Each structure stands twice: as structure tokens, then as C-alpha cells.
Amino acid sequence: MLQKTTAPGTEAVPTEAVPHPEEVSNDEFRAALSRLAAGVVLVTAYDPDDGPNGADAGMTATAFMSVSLDPPLVVVSLRTGSRMDDLLDEQPMWAASMLSEKQVQIAGRFSMKGRISDRLLFEDISYRRGEVSGAPLIDGALTVLECRTEQRIVTGDHTLVVGRVLTASVPGGTGDAGPLTYFRGKYRQLGKS
Numbered sequence: 001m002l003q004k005t006t007a008p009g010t011e012a013v014p015t016e017a018v019p020h021p022e023e024v025s026n027d028e029f030r031a032a033l034s035r036l037a038a039g040v041v042l043v044t045a046y047d048p049d050d051g052p053n054g055a056d057a058g059m060t061a062t063a064f065m066s067v068s069l070d071p072p073l074v075v076v077s078l079r080t081g082s083r084m085d086d087l088l089d090e091q092p093m094w095a096a097s098m099l100s101e102k103q104v105q106i107a108g109r110f111s112m113k114g115r116i117s118d119r120l121l122f123e124d125i126s127y128r129r130g131e132v133s134g135a136p137l138i139d140g141a142l143t144v145l146e147c148r149t150e151q152r153i154v155t156g157d158h159t160l161v162v163g164r165v166l167t168a169s170v171p172g173g174t175g176d177a178g179p180l181t182y183f184r185g186k187y188r189q190l191g192k193s
Helices: 026-034 083-090 099-107 118-122
Strands: 001-006 013-015 041-047 054-061 064-068 073-079 095-096 127-129 136-138 143-157 158-168 180-183 188-191
Touching: 013 127, 041 073, 041 083, 041 136, 054 083, 054 099, 054 118, 073 083, 073 143, 083 143, 083 158, 095 136, 095 158, 099 180, 099 188, 136 143
Parallel strands: none
Antiparallel strands: 001 013, 041 054, 041 095, 064 073, 073 158, 095 143, 127 136, 143 158, 180 188
8 A cells, every 4th residue: 555645743545556557458559549540641752772763662651740840850650670661771861741531542552461562552643753852742632741861760669760851842732621530440531430
């Protein structure tokens, strides 16, 4: 029993210790964090060493956020040893396209397990090449950023890649589209269940 300290002249009131689990199970962790809504971002990079003409790579990410205004920095969490993690370990230039609610198909395409090659994934997607990064910037995205890796932090089974934002633009033509979000294991539109 822990003793709660009280004012002089009064009795100490016993309280029970709250047990702290040594570890949370993967299922418990997933269930708890699935209740945190996240924006959906397509992280892209150009790999100059993939084939004779190089190739584009892409990955859907929901663990993405801004971390600093001065200098402008963002961070994305990548599974350690994934294609994108390996590429960004060698290639410091990359981009992030914040997907709109109309781009569910793009998010799903770049997040599926056992997916086909990146060349085929980009085949019928409209994009322009970033002038600074050389990475694909997805047309119809709410915002596109070009970044240069400033720091890599390996933690647990993921690598946090901190990127300095080199260009930021809010393309026109998205109309009144809202952001694509990820909540309770599904892609969703803001304000819709």
C-alpha cells in the first residue's frame, strides 16, 4: 500500500498501487491507436539506380506530421527495412502528397501487401515531377511537399525520417475536397462514418 501524504494533524489515507503492465500486446496497441484519426500521405521518391532510367517509388503513410516551423521540418515513420526506408537511406530527396478524400484508390494501391512493382502502380496516376526532389507529386492532392532528409532515427521496428521542407504548394483544382483520413482500420472522409 502507498501512503497518501496529507496536511499535518490529519491521518494518511491508504491508496492502492496501480499495476503497470510490462508490455502491451500488439492487438491491444493496434486497437487503442486505431482510435486516433490520421491524415493519409503518399510518400514518393525517385530511385536513380533502379534500372537503366531509374524508377519512382511510393508508399502510403499515416504516421506523418510537422515538427518545426523554423526550419520547416516534417517527420514520417517508415517500417525499418521497407523499400522506402532503404531508398531514403541512400536517396535524401523525397516528396509527400497529402491525399484528398477522392484519392482512396491511390492510398489503397500503395499500401497493399504483396503489391506489384512501383512502375505499374504509377502507370495510370496523374502526377508531375518535383523540380527539386525529382519525386512524383500527385495531381489532385490537397498539398504537396518536397523534402530533404535531415535526420533518421531508428526506433523499435520503424525509422523516423525527419525531412526539411524545400518546397510547399497547395495545388488548385481540388475544389471543396476534404482530406482523406484513416480511422479504425479504414480510409474515411472527414465527418462521415
